[in-house]
Amino acid sequence: MKGNKLTPGSNLRWESSRMILPEHREQWLRHQQEQKKAKKPELDPQRWEELEWILADAMRDSRSLHFTFWENGFFYDITGTCHFINHEQQQFHIQTKDGVKYLKFEHLVHIE
Structure with missing residues (x-):
């Protein structure tokens, strides 16, 4: 005899518990995004001085640099x-192949 979804031992008894409300899903996805975010790094004065030297040399020679910056929890x-x-x-005014980008001092992490 074939049982129905309420028959003991049937997995269908708990089938409705797999459902998730759209609001809960959105909140869960938002939470997952928040977990991926990194804290903003703080640069010490010695590191700032190193970055200033690198930047001054590059500006004098019109060399291209690679900037790493933090914004809204992610590194770019x-x-x-x-x-x-x-x-x-x-802020720095950086000329890229796509145009001028503006980079705030507080977001800067690394220059090479």
């Missing part, structure tokens, strides 16, 4: 030539 890379440093707005 950009390659270009820094042609202006705006101390008033605290």
Whole structure:
């Protein structure tokens, strides 16, 4: 005799517990994204001085640099030539192949 979904031993008894509400799924996905985020690194004064030397040499020779920066919990890379440093707005003006990008001092992590 064939049992129904409520028959003991049938997996179908708990089938409805596999359902997830769209709101719960969205919240779970948001939580997963938050877990992937990295904390903002803080650069010490000695590291800032090293970056200043690298940047000054590159600006003098018009060399292209590889910038690594942190934004909203994730690290990004950009390659270009820094042609202006705006101390008033605290940002670098970086000329890339796609145009000018603006990089805030506080987001900078590494220059090579």
